[in-house]
Amino acid sequence: MENKYIINESELIDLLAMYHYANCLKSGGVNNWSWYMTNKEEYLGEFESFEDKAKDDLKYYTKIEA
16 A cells, blocks of 8 residues: 655645656756766765655655555
8 A cells, every 4th residue: 555645735736847847858858968967966965866865755744644
């Protein structure tokens, strides 16, 4: 069973907007720019991926117990 979290509408809109923005950049070739990997490594810090960073962010949300 998948965990569920409470998130307010403005945060959800921001997350969805950034998701679409990132997909737009990726489809435009931003992942091929030479500075992209350097910036990505600096941004992620201790995390290996954006998914790992997102999973760590879950601690800021209320988990709904089923």
